[in-house]
Amino acid sequence: MSKALFNNFDEVSSKQWKQKIQMDLKGADYNDTLIxxxxxxxxxxxFYHADELDVTTNxxxxxxxxxxxxxxxxxxxTQKSNxxxxxxxxxxxxxIEFIIPSEDVIIKDLLKEIDSTxxxxxxxxLFLSSEYIKTIPTQNTTIQTDIIGHLAKTGNWFKNLNDDHKQFESIVKHTNTFTVNAGLYQNAGANMIQQLAYTLAHTNEYFNHLSSLIEFSNKEILKVIINISVGTNYFFEIAKLRALRxxxxxxxxxxxFNSNCQINVTPTKRNKTIYDYNTNLLRTTTECMSAILGGANNITNLAYDSIYHKDNEFGERIARNQLLVLKEESYFDKVDNPADGAYxxxxLTTQLCDKALELFKDIESNGGFLSQLKTGTIQKKIKESASKEQAQFDSGxxxxxxxxxxPNPQDKMKDNLEIYPFVKINPVKTLIEPIIEKRLAETLEQQRLNQEQSTNK
Structure with missing residues (x-):
């Protein structure tokens, strides 16, 4: 084709578009109606227009x-997991991701007949041991270590600050890898700005520590893995992952340090439900789509029944097949970075970056991530965000x-719960207040379960 399409049409600016929309609103306020x-x-x-972008997109x-x-x-x-x-x-x-609960697991038996190449x-x-790490082969394997993430989630170090950091140093020197488990913040109710800023501040604690070690010289080959969760706010989640990178x-x-990180994504638990549980399939599908388009390296889908059923072949097969359908039948593996250039x-990516960087700088100027965890500032901010979101859910x-x-009033679940799907209260002494993951639907679901029980009495 010798001529580009639409060359005979005049360009329309964003200002002209807005004027046309304002005219069509017939007196209604543009900001109140459409923003x-x-x-x-x-x-x-x-709408978004090229002339509104501050910088040329890269x-x-x-x-x-x-x-x-x-x-x-x-x-x-071990044998069943193998x-x-x-x-x-x-x-x-x-x-494959193996979650190892204790040092009793023999790695050689776990990897029998699996070609890790x-x-x-x-x-x-789920424990900290630099000695156990040495039993794991290094070829095409990754070991996830996050002592700060453990502190944030449980309220305690594995042992204590000094011992944990010594073990961490030894593991990183052996593996040239560390992990930031940032999914906790999303599952606890943090908004996207907080998720990004806290992930960055969390990572910065490790960078600060490793940079202070004179003998640590593997900066350029250090591999950082960021585990993060995504929700159903489709375009925002795409932008969030792009902003994170x-x-x-x-x-x-x-x-x-090495400027490339590995982003592992799992759908959030926060919006998952035990009633009308098949809708979880729809939620995880769009969440996995956001993960792919946002540039995730690795995606672990969440089984539709994972919050109330034990691991089972059917749920895991469906979860895996959702990703296979997206990859092999929906052609999500055919185009690199399809979101590039979408105004x-x-x-969204630019705004998330700017706002998250501003919050990150505030955290650093007030002592850093660990300091704010110890004073409870991070926990307080996440609670405020979670409470706001919970109020929005409660009001509809x-x-x-x-x-x-x-809701389907005929849907009964009390006899279908294999695991406890709500926040568990564990009265133990902790060094700091832990960040608690909680689903939006928990209170409403508990009320419905109580009604089921009272009806059957």
């Missing part, structure tokens, strides 16, 4: 075509279909 205000303090406009360097489908396996029994991993690989899993293996340890590159370059997403402003809108 959507988010909990992050971002005003979402009805291409992102992540590749949507290279995302891996991960199967997560909790190792309660068999489950082999089966998952044969059914489409491209990487073709299938990347991740070991997520930009912010990490900005921070790591200041220290001289709306580019604008935020909808979970089948739970606070169009």
């Amino acid at each position: 959507w205000h988010t909990n992050e303090g971002i005003d979402v406009k009805p 291409p992102s360097f992540s590749k949507a075509t290279e995302f891996e489908i991960c199967q997560s396996i909790f190792v309660a029994h 068999a489950k991993a082999i089966d998952a690989i044969s059914r489409g899993a491209e990487s 073709s299938t990347p293996i991740t070991f997520k340890l 930009i912010l990490f590159q900005t921070l790591s370059s200041e220290y001289g 709306y997403i580019e604008s 402003e935020l909808t979970l279909l089948g739970t606070n809108k169009h």
Whole structure:
């Protein structure tokens, strides 16, 4: 084609578009009618235009075509977990995450007949032991270590600050890897600005510590893994992951560390429900789509029944197949960075970066992430955000279909709960107040369960 399309048409500026919209509103206020205000303090406009972008958009360097489908396996029994991993690989899993609860697990037996050269293996340890790490082969394997994440979630170090940091140093020197488990913040109710800023501040604590070690010289090959959760705010979640990568590159370059991080994504638990549970499939599907388009390296889907059922073959197979359908039948593996150049997403990405960086600087100027965890500032801010979101759910402003809108009164669940799906109260002494994960629907679901029980009496 010798001529570009639409060359005969005059360009229309954003100002002209707005004037036309204002005219069509017939007196209604543009801002009140069409501007959507988010909990992050971002005003979402009805349209976006190239002349409103502050800077020319730069291409992102992540590749949507290279995302891996991960199967997560909790190792309660070594032989059974080994068999489950082999089966998952044969059914489409491209990487395996083993969650190791104790040092009793023998790695050699766990990896029997698994070719780690073709299938990347991740070991997520629920304990801290630099000696145990040495039993894990290094070829195409990753070991996840996050002592600060453990402190934030449980309120305590594994042992104490000094011992944990010594173990951490030893593990990082051996593996050239550390992990930031940032999914906690989303699952506890933090808004997106907080999620990004807290993840950055969390990472900065490790960068600060490693930079202070004279003998640590592996800056350029250090691999940082960020585990993060995504919700159903589709375009915002795409922008959040893009912003995370930009912010990490900005921070790591200041220290001289490797500017590429690995982003592992799991759908959030916060919006999942036990009633009308099949809607969880719809939620996780859009969440996985956001993860792919946002540039996730590794995606572990959440089974639709994971909050109330024990691990089961059906739920795990469906979760894995959701990703397989997206990859092999919906062609999500055919185009790299399809979100690049979309004015709306580019604008969201820029705003999330700017606001998160501002909050990060505030955290650092007030003592840093660890200091604010100890004073309870981080916990307080997350609670405030979670309470605001909870109020929106309770009032119906935020909808979970089948739970606070169009619930099915015939849906009964009290005899279908294999695991306790609500916040557990564990009265133990902690060094700091832990950050507690809580689903939006918990109180409403407990009321419905109580009604079921009273009806059957």
